[in-house]
Amino acid sequence: MPTEILMPALSPTMEEGTLAKWLVKEGDTVSSGDLLAEIETDKATMEFEAVDEGVIGKILVSEGTEGVKVNAPIAVLLEEGESADDIGATSGGDAKSAPQADGTAGQTPAPKGAQAAPAKDPVAHSDTKAPPAPKGADGKRVFASPLARRIAADKGIDLSGVKGSGPHGRIVRADVESAKPAAAAAAAQAPTSDAKAAPAAAPAAMGTGPSTETVLKMYADRDYTEVKLDGxxxxxxxxxxxxxxxxxxxxxxxxxxxxxxxxxxxxxxxxxxxxxxxxxxxxxxxxxxxxxxxxxxxxxxxxxxxxxxxxxxxxxxxxxxxxxxxxxxxxxxxxxxxxxxxxxxxxxxxxxxxxxxxxxxxxxxxxxxxxxxxxxxxxxxxxxxxxxxxxxxxxxxxxxxxxxxxxxxxxxxxxxxxxxxxxxxxxxxxxxxxxxxxxxxxxxxxxxxxx
Missing domain, CATH: 3.30.559.10 (Chloramphenicol acetyltransferase-like domain)
Structure with missing residues (x-):
């Protein structure tokens, strides 16, 4: 099924950003490592790389859009054999989501002007096509990215026994790389509703002074220039x-x-x-x-x-x-x-x-x-x-x-x-x-x- 490309978190503190520029257009074929877009954070402009391969089926967020939340869908990637008809009516429809195109954590792209990126991953850039999506014991398709499927084939790992950490349980590269052939089946038997650690309590709301509406009323009869706050x-x-x-x-x-x-x-x-x-x-x-x-x-x-x-x-x-x-x-x-x-x-x-x-x-x-x-x-x-x-x-x-x-x-x-x-x-x-x-x-x- 089509894969949603999500707004990446390019720094630990990033919550939203501006999609400054698309470096691809609909219909373009992309491979792992190709540059997809330029993202403006509160501090810098960063280049966002693809980790998956496929065709850009639909761009969901246009250039120059501000305030795009992290993990919000920004485009849809089509796998081999898929077409634009497979994309749902809204935001990729039933498309499965994959952070940074493959859900691989910690792969922050280098900003413009930085030193050359490390040598490309030979697995990620292999010309070998990804195997078809496998099916589980219940006959249903196991959702995994093409890169994850290719690595699993190289390692001899049965994806039906791998627990996916991507959105909607999709299997991504990190899941396959951390899985062992002998342990994959056991992982599949693990309960899917493991209790997660409770998030830390949100800090109490901090006072920020008079509200915007109050201040605007206070200066309604005075001339002023309103300055928009950037990130x-x-x-x-x-x-x-x-x-x-x-x-x-x-x-x-x-x-x-x-x-x-x-x-x-x-x-x-x-x-x-x-x-x-x-x-x-x-x-x-x-x-x-x-x-x-x-x-x-x-x-x-x-x-x-x-x-x-x-x-x-x-x-x-x-x-x-x-x-x-x-x-x-x-x-x-x-x-x-x-x-x-x-x-x-x-x-x-x-x-x-x-x-x-x-x-x-x-x-x-x-x-x-x-x-x-x-x-x-x-x-x-x-x-x-x-x-x-x-x-x-x-x-x-x-x-x-x-x-x-x-x-x-x-x-x-x-x-x-x-x-x-x-x-x-x-x-x-x-x-x-x-x-x-x-x-x-x-x-x-x-x-x-x-x-």
Whole structure:
């Protein structure tokens, strides 16, 4: 029977997206690995690959459609011997559904601009046609994707004994790959109504202020321009509301003397000039935070609902402002990388963030974040923690201020104000103070970071 191609979940947090562009048209023959469409998520534009083979029988969602829910049918794929007449009147009729054309989990297509995809799966791209759909003991057809049927034939697995995990019990690739010939029949005897784990209780509705109707009435006699929220703004609004309402923030503030760092940076940049490398103060801040997380490992942690995860590597996220919002690309294993390597990677991530070309794994994760508004002339501010991170460092501008030296004399020094926002569920006050002190020590003694 025809197979519904469903709107894919291209990131763990994606709930809906925009079908930006179809790369195929009705009547086109597609194989596993062929690009079907471009999908806009709240963060990036991703290319969606086919995992099944067949003919595009009907496109259900037109280009440019916004707010398409994950797992909603977007097209119908016809198998060998099927025609458009087999498609039901609405949304593929009785067509069986297969997430990402085959229900294979975890196969997130690479975004435009990413590195080349891994070598194609020889099984998925075999020229051998899929065997016909088998029948069960009751004589009824066993619904399985062509790819699943082909793999089953190669492995000698009887599909009538495989329990399908796809929509409507359809057998997909993952089911066949995890099945063993000897165990397949036993699997078929397993009850089909196994109790599933109860989903976690939905969080209580969070207050969001006056309703849309109330606000519109309030400003009915005033001129205004209504700005439509795109996916990114909706996500930012939801996550920051959640963060401020559910995370018990506390704040630690310090002033950092930058004179030694600025002098050291000047010398390094002069030596690195021939290599085309120019280190920024932000590069030193990233390195200082990464090393501080290693010095205070208990603070290198994230909140995981009912437990705390203490990370081994220092994966530092850095906020990057883009038109309409921001990204927080993550520099993984930052404690292991040189300043020049961090600088190069940060420039690449920031450039691709502004072009919305980052893959989900490049902006998800990390245990700690940095938000630097000093370049905009902001002296100091408090940043909102990006869950599940345990802390975020808000960095202000470095300005000349009068300070009292060790000799008691008043002198001028470059001072940078920073504020550490901390999740009290993860990091207690004394531990947060220890982490901030380690960051300050690294920045005031920059040569130590190269030791």
């Amino acid at each position: 990114m703004r909706k996500t930012i609004a939801a996550r920051l509301t959640e963060a401020k309402q559910t995370i018990p923030h506390f704040y630690l503030r310090r002033d950092i003397k930058l004179d030694a760092l600025l002098a050291f940076r000047g010398k390094l940049n002069k030596q690195l000039e021939s290599r085309g490398v120019k280190l920024s103060v932000n590069d030193f801040i990233i390195k200082a935070c990464a090393l501080a997380l290693q010095s205070v490992p208990k603070a290198n942690a994230v909140w995981a609902g009912d437990r705390v995860l203490e990370l081994t590597p220092s994966d530092v996220a850095v906020a990057v402002a883009i038109e309409g919002g921001l990204f927080t690309p993550v520099l993984k294993d930052a404690e292991m990388k040189s300043l020049s390597a961090l600088s190069k990677e940060m420039k690449d991530l920031a450039t691709r963030a502004r072009d919305r070309k980052l893959a989900p794994h490049e902006y998800q994760g990390g245990s700690f974040a940095i938000s630097n508004l000093g370049m905009f002339g902001v002296d100091n501010f408090d940043a909102v923690i990006n869950p599940p991170h345990g802390a975020i460092l808000a960095v202000g501008s470095g300005v000349k201020k009068p300070v009292i030296g060790d000799d008691g004399e008043v002198t001028a020094a470059a001072i940078m104000s920073v504020t550490l926002s901390v999740d009290h569920r993860v990091i207690d006050g004394a531990l947060g103070a220890e982490l901030l002190k380690a960051i300050v020590d690294n920045l005031e003694n920059p040569m130590v970071m190269l030791a």
